[in-house]
Amino acid sequence: MTGVSAPGYGIPEYSIVGYVDDQEIVNYNSVSRRMLPRAEWMKKEEPEYWEAQTQRAKGNEAVYRNNVRIALERFNQTGGFHTFQLMYGCELDDDGSIRGYEQLRYDGGEFIALDTQTGTYMATMSQALITTQRLNSPKVQWGERKRKYLENECIDWLKKYVENGREELERRVQPTVKVSGQHKDGTLMLHCQVYGFHPRRVDVKWMKNGVDDVPTYQTTHVLPNPDGTYQIRVSADVMPGEGDSYSCYVDHSSLGAPLNIVWGPPSSRVTPVVVAVVVVALVAAVVGFLLYRKNKAGYRTASSEYSVSAAPLGGLTIGDDD
Numbered sequence: 001m002t003g004v005s006a007p008g009y010g011i012p013e014y015s016i017v018g019y020v021d022d023q024e025i026v027n028y029n030s031v032s033r034r035m036l037p038r039a040e041w042m043k044k045e046e047p048e049y050w051e052a053q054t055q056r057a058k059g060n061e062a063v064y065r066n067n068v069r070i071a072l073e074r075f076n077q078t079g080g081f082h083t084f085q086l087m088y089g090c091e092l093d094d095d096g097s098i099r100g101y102e103q104l105r106y107d108g109g110e111f112i113a114l115d116t117q118t119g120t121y122m123a124t125m126s127q128a129l130i131t132t133q134r135l136n137s138p139k140v141q142w143g144e145r146k147r148k149y150l151e152n153e154c155i156d157w158l159k160k161y162v163e164n165g166r167e168e169l170e171r172r173v174q175p176t177v178k179v180s181g182q183h184k185d186g187t188l189m190l191h192c193q194v195y196g197f198h199p200r201r202v203d204v205k206w207m208k209n210g211v212d213d214v215p216t217y218q219t220t221h222v223l224p225n226p227d228g229t230y231q232i233r234v235s236a237d238v239m240p241g242e243g244d245s246y247s248c249y250v251d252h253s254s255l256g257a258p259l260n261i262v263w264g265p266p267s268s269r270v271t272p273v274v275v276a277v278v279v280v281a282l283v284a285a286v287v288g289f290l291l292y293r294k295n296k297a298g299y300r301t302a303s304s305e306y307s308v309s310a311a312p313l314g315g316l317t318i319g320d321d322d
Contacts, residue, residue: 003064005072005082014061020161021169022200022230028057041165071106074127082107088114088146090154100150104128116151119144172254173198173229179248179263188238189217190263192248195231203251203258206236210247210260214238 007013012029019025024038035053037043068084075082088102102114110124112132120143123132135142162169175197182189194204200222206214218235225231238246251258 001060001064001086003061003068003084005068005077005080008081014064016057016060020158020165022198023165023168025161025165026053028054030061033058039165039168041168042161044164071111071127074130075106084111088150088154090150090158092155092158098151098155100147100154102146102150114143114146116147119147169199171198174254175202175250175252175259177248177250177259177261179261181263186239188240190214190236190238190246190248191233192235192250192261193231193233194248194250195225196229197231197252197254198229199253200230201253202230202232203249204232204234205249206234206238207247207249207260208238209245214246 001014001016002011003014004011007030012031015027015029016035017024017027018038020039025042026035027038028035033054035050035057037045037050064084068082071084072078072082083106085105086102087105089100091099100116102116103110104112106125106127112128112135113122113124114120115122119141121132121135123129134140173196175194178193178195180191180193182191190206192204192206194202202222204219205216208214214236216234217237218233220233222230222232234248236246240246245262245264247260247262249258249260
């Protein structure tokens with residue numbers, strides 16, 4: 001969930017985005033005022049589901065307007081663009097082990113984090129101390145309630161979503177790899193473009209003589225393609241010596257074994273088959289979302305991204321100062 005101090009830059013005042021694996025499944029914002037399906041397989045849910053989700057989202061929208069107001073007061077801010085975000089999610093591995101997490105952030109910085117082992121909230125900013133005291137009080141015990149939700153109801157929803165979307169979630173598309181190099185001022189800039197793969201998780205790096213990792217000069221984010229696949233480019237600036245060889249290492253769940261594509265001068269290498277790729281430029285809105293990932297270890301959340309459960313939601317206010 002994300003609440004902002006003032007709508008603008010194409011960002012609604014309040015928004016929810018839900019993901020399972022790399023698939024966006026639901027979306028709600030203060031413009032549409034409806035929880036809407038984003039994945040085709042989510043349309044299997046009954047109308048009652050969407051009505052219940054919409055009403056919960058509307059309730060949380062009111063809570064988040066209050067949270068933003070309180071946060072501005074805590075940080076002695078009277079204007080400007082500020083964000084208050086909540087992310088939480090649960091993980092289920094193939095061996096049956098489960099995990100959960102919850103974080104609150106203000107302007108991108110961690111504000112509060114839930115310790116799921118103890119069921120208590122930890123303040124990571126001084127302005128959050130009054131909130132953690134309230135949430136951890138014997139009367140409220142919100143962390144223990146949330147821990148139970150993450151370990152039980154959240155997992156139940158995850159299992160249901162995964163079953164409904166299994167065909168798409170487990171789709172595997174092998175990547176196409178293109179390597180190139182540019183000589184400049186005695187150095188060689190190597191580029192490895194990997195595209196057309198699914199799911200999103202991929203490991204790409206440059207290797208020297210098939211063994212040593214080459215320090216990465218530049219790595220793009222993994223970007224989506226219009227057909228639902230993904231792409232990434234990894235570049236490295238090197239000073240090749242006599243006899244040195246460089247290769248792009250690519251590991252992906254669609255591959256039986258990792259790829260090592262060797263770079264060489266155009267006259268000495270076989271040019272790989274390349275298909276056209278459309279690079280999609282994205283302007284990333286500030287949103288909160290839940291992301292479940294399926295990899296070799298099972299279904300799990302991606303810790304690098306903000307998240308909020310697409311399951312039924314409960315309101316959480318950060319508390320007044322009195």
